[in-house]
Amino acid sequence: MKKASVCFCFLYFFLLCPLFSRLYVVTTTTDLASIAKEVGRDLVEVESLTFGNTDLHFVPAQPNFIVKVNKADVFIEVGLELESSWTSLVLNQARNNKVMVGQIGYCVAWQGVNVLLPPQQEINRSMGDLHPQGNPHYWPDPVNGIIISRNIRDTYIRVDPKNEKKYQQYQEEFEKKVKEVLFENLKLLKPFAGTRVVGYHQEFDYLINRYKMVVVDNIEEKPGVLPGPARLKAMKDIILRNGVKLILVSPWTNIALARKVSQDSGVPLLILPIQTKSAENTETYLDMLRTTAQMLYEALSKKEK
Amino acid sequence: MRKTLIWLFLFSSASLIAQTELDEIEKELREAEKRGEEQKSAMGSTPRLVPVRQRTGFIVDRASIPDIFTVADIVHEQDAYGIRRETKNNIDVREVEFGFSGFVDWLAHGNALFALHRDDHQDLQGRYIFDIHELFLDFYNLPYNLRARVGKMFLDAGRLNSIHRHDWFFTNAPLIHKAVMNDLFVGEGAADTGIEIAYLMPWDFFQELKIGIFRGRIFGHGHTDGIEKAAPLWLGRLKQFFPLVGNLGTEFGFTYLRYQPTISPHDVDYTYGSDITFRWFHSRIYRFIFTTEFWYKELYRAPTPIMAGYRDSLWGFYTFFDFIFMQNYGVGYRFDYYEDYYQVYAQRRHYLGNTFWFTYRPSEFAYYRLTLEARHYHGYDGIYGINYLVFLQGTYILGFHLPHRY
Numbered sequence: 001m002k003k004a005s006v007c008f009c010f011l012y013f014f015l016l017c018p019l020f021s022r023l024y025v026v027t028t029t030t031d032l033a034s035i036a037k038e039v040g041r042d043l044v045e046v047e048s049l050t051f052g053n054t055d056l057h058f059v060p061a062q063p064n065f066i067v068k069v070n071k072a073d074v075f076i077e078v079g080l081e082l083e084s085s086w087t088s089l090v091l092n093q094a095r096n097n098k099v100m101v102g103q104i105g106y107c108v109a110w111q112g113v114n115v116l117l118p119p120q121q122e123i124n125r126s127m128g129d130l131h132p133q134g135n136p137h138y139w140p141d142p143v144n145g146i147i148i149s150r151n152i153r154d155t156y157i158r159v160d161p162k163n164e165k166k167y168q169q170y171q172e173e174f175e176k177k178v179k180e181v182l183f184e185n186l187k188l189l190k191p192f193a194g195t196r197v198v199g200y201h202q203e204f205d206y207l208i209n210r211y212k213m214v215v216v217d218n219i220e221e222k223p224g225v226l227p228g229p230a231r232l233k234a235m236k237d238i239i240l241r242n243g244v245k246l247i248l249v250s251p252w253t254n255i256a257l258a259r260k261v262s263q264d265s266g267v268p269l270l271i272l273p274i275q276t277k278s279a280e281n282t283e284t285y286l287d288m289l290r291t292t293a294q295m296l297y298e299a300l301s302k303k304e305k
Numbered sequence: 306m307r308k309t310l311i312w313l314f315l316f317s318s319a320s321l322i323a324q325t326e327l328d329e330i331e332k333e334l335r336e337a338e339k340r341g342e343e344q345k346s347a348m349g350s351t352p353r354l355v356p357v358r359q360r361t362g363f364i365v366d367r368a369s370i371p372d373i374f375t376v377a378d379i380v381h382e383q384d385a386y387g388i389r390r391e392t393k394n395n396i397d398v399r400e401v402e403f404g405f406s407g408f409v410d411w412l413a414h415g416n417a418l419f420a421l422h423r424d425d426h427q428d429l430q431g432r433y434i435f436d437i438h439e440l441f442l443d444f445y446n447l448p449y450n451l452r453a454r455v456g457k458m459f460l461d462a463g464r465l466n467s468i469h470r471h472d473w474f475f476t477n478a479p480l481i482h483k484a485v486m487n488d489l490f491v492g493e494g495a496a497d498t499g500i501e502i503a504y505l506m507p508w509d510f511f512q513e514l515k516i517g518i519f520r521g522r523i524f525g526h527g528h529t530d531g532i533e534k535a536a537p538l539w540l541g542r543l544k545q546f547f548p549l550v551g552n553l554g555t556e557f558g559f560t561y562l563r564y565q566p567t568i569s570p571h572d573v574d575y576t577y578g579s580d581i582t583f584r585w586f587h588s589r590i591y592r593f594i595f596t597t598e599f600w601y602k603e604l605y606r607a608p609t610p611i612m613a614g615y616r617d618s619l620w621g622f623y624t625f626f627d628f629i630f631m632q633n634y635g636v637g638y639r640f641d642y643y644e645d646y647y648q649v650y651a652q653r654r655h656y657l658g659n660t661f662w663f664t665y666r667p668s669e670f671a672y673y674r675l676t677l678e679a680r681h682y683h684g685y686d687g688i689y690g691i692n693y694l695v696f697l698q699g700t701y702i703l704g705f706h707l708p709h710r711y
């Protein structure tokens with residue numbers, strides 16, 4: 001009996017050993033997970049709470065998230081109140097003081113990002129119920145991807161200082177890769193500088209700005225508020241007046257309404273998967289960056305013909 | 306080193322991008338680093354302190370201002386006057402809740418929630434009662450995967466009871482819920498003061514065991530203090546969750562309650578419940594929920610010198626779905642069944658309910674709902690009645706929106 005239990009203990013320890021040596025990292029999104037893996041590689045085990053094809057504003061606080069955060073060494077979120085409706089509940093129930101807001105294993109990824117549309121006047125809910133802290137959809141811009149990776153690196157070093165050198169090296173290598181993709185994309189989309197586009201939700205601004213194009217307006221006049229018939233009609237006017245070349249929508253927002261605007265105005269619609277693992281060829285963050293640029297290029301060159 | 310690499314890369318990629326552009330990006334990254342450093346250095350010398358979710362310069366001072374909210378619930382009710390009048394046939398403010406929540410200190414998170422609602426008990430004649438609905442401290446970070454809640458709270462009995470009424474998918478409590486929770490006059494749920502300890506099982510799936518001990522002077526939603534008892538009210542709940550495919554998940558739970566209704570230690574009410582919920586969502590546009598809750602309650606009364614002992618019982622269930630489509634609209638249906646047996650009458654009677662509703666939700670902070678209900682009543686000695694009810698409900702939240710439970 002005693003022998004068996006000793007054996008069992010050893011087995012248990014043996015099985016758990018690799019888990020102990022690696023940091024268990026939980027992220028809210030697939031993009032953060034992909035970047036977190038690049039920065040940590042063999043030193044971390046990374047899991048995203050949501051799937052790629054998810055509207056991050058609306059995620060039920062699933063109890064299995066609690067179990068994951070309970071075991072986490074590092075918790076990473078996008079911040080700017082993108083996920084605040086569900087992460088606060090999950091963090092409070094996770095019984096893991098290490099990753100509570102403000103603690104050593106907590107990482108908010110936006111730190112240092114040049115946030116678009118920061119609140120600069122009185123804000124109230126008649127203006128829509130999302131983005132009160134500024135636009136939180138910053139990761140589709142590769143430069144922000146680099147900033148995210150630096151924040152993650154700093155968190156890893158805080159939690160696991162003995163591997164500081166490695167995290168620094170991995171992050172540098174990742175940064176190099178992002179820059180390569182960024183330069184390729186800049187080159188690819190250079191001919192379209194100044195092109196005007198329209199989005200459905202306020203989630204393309206960072207990406208479009210990076211490639212020197214312009215988001216004229218969004219179909220959702222107020223973030224999160226379903227546009228009514230009057231707004232859809234007005235959109236046609238805005239699109240034609242501004243010479244808009246393309247309408248952008250993400251796979252998880254209201255494609256049907258965006259399609260209607262596209263049909264009314266005769267401007268093509270592009271469903272752009274700006275989250276990792278949200279469509280084909282977006283397996284990693286870098287793939288997503290490449291694919292979205294490629295899709296923009298193809299859609300815009302078709303228009304040119 | 307980095308510079309040379311970029312130069313190398315530049316040459317290899319036919320240098321279509323101007324050097325100025327690259328410089329701009331490097332400059333931007335340096336600025337980001339600086340912004341980040343500034344935010345960090347503003348936190349002082351403690352390296353442990355990391356920035357919070359909000360933008361600097363726009364951080365809400367959560368140390369001196371808790372989250373504050375008001376929830377208002379206005380209902381117009383009308384019935385066809387079946388076997389007896391069941392509504393007031395007019396519009397009324399059903400309830401206003403005022404709440405505050407926030408971290409008390411490094412150890413505890415506090416919650417204070419007050420309500421003004423009518424109590425239709427005959428002694429009170431529908432007067433507005435100012436009631437402490439919930440007032441508790443949460444201890445989130447106890448060792449051994451424990452979590453504790455101390456104070457007054459809605460009991461975590463079944464699925465519905467611990468969810469606030471304004472967060473329900475329907476206007477009125479299911480018949481079995483009102484009966485089991487002994488809340489016929491407010492129609493919200495059973496609350497009591499005590500302590501609740503929840504243990505998160507160490508498995509890879511979510512399973513939580515909860516034990517609660519409460520005052521047990523009264524059971525339900527009464528506004529009196531009740532009487533002293535020989536034993537407290539005991540609560541046990543086991544809850545688990547499994548993600549199924551995609552964004553479909555299921556949660557199911559079992560509940561046990563032991564309550565002493567009288568001063569005699571031999572009189573006991575036992576309540577057993579089980580509940581299951583399925584939820585599915587596709588972003589904000591489509592959401593679906595299905596829930597069934599089953600309850601069985603036994604009331605043991607010990608013999609006394611003047612009366613023989615007896616055993617009454619009641620059981621029932623409700624099952625409902627709600628489907629949210631096109632982001633702002635929702636439809637739902639609920640079936641209610643409830644049956645009781647009182648030894649004095651030596652007969653069973655039962656109730657059936659069919660409820661349909663349509664909800665319009667312009668945002669997360671308000672909804673407007675039309676509810677149609679048909680209640681069938683099978684009373685003693687073959688009495689049968691049916692009543693049709695209509696409810697128009699408007700509910701809104703001012704201020705902080707408490708996060709929804711799963």
Ligand SMILES: [Zn+2]
Nearest residue numbers: 130201202223
């Ligand atoms: Zn958004």
